[in-house]
Amino acid sequence: MRVLAESELEEAEWAKQRYEQLNLIDEKRQTALCHGQCYQQRMARAFNARVRHREFNPGDLVLRKPLPVPACCKPHCRPLSSSVFFRLHVHVASAHSVISTCILSI
Structure with missing residues (x-):
């Protein structure tokens, strides 16, 4: 509230700016999540390319x-x-x- 009083912003304007900041943070979080998932898929694809698939039968x-x-x-x-x-x-x-x-x- 002290920041609100010092900046002399209206409460509605302050709430609007705060809402925009929260939306920006959510967008950045979503972007980071998407990049993390893409990285995980790339690593899984690279690992699976090197795996030799083998079939085992019962009793082997x-x-x-x-x-x-x-x-x-x-x-x-x-x-x-x-x-x-x-x-x-x-x-x-x-x-x-x-x-x-x-x-x-x-």
Whole structure:
């Protein structure tokens, strides 16, 4: 209100300017949102162009690349098994998931 009294603007004029400022902020926010979505689509397109598509059948053996675990880790941080391959099972929704492991001696 002090700004309103100092600038000697009518209340209606002040409200109109404030409304225009808020509209400008909304337009800038919408523009930034649109640019963000376009950027996300470009990144997804670039990533998907490099992905090699593979099809797996039920029962296929899939090589697992475990992350190296330091020797100083506590027992609850270590992997449960040292198997190299997983056997895939297909669910009703045709999603592939790793259910059981096939332990192979190498």
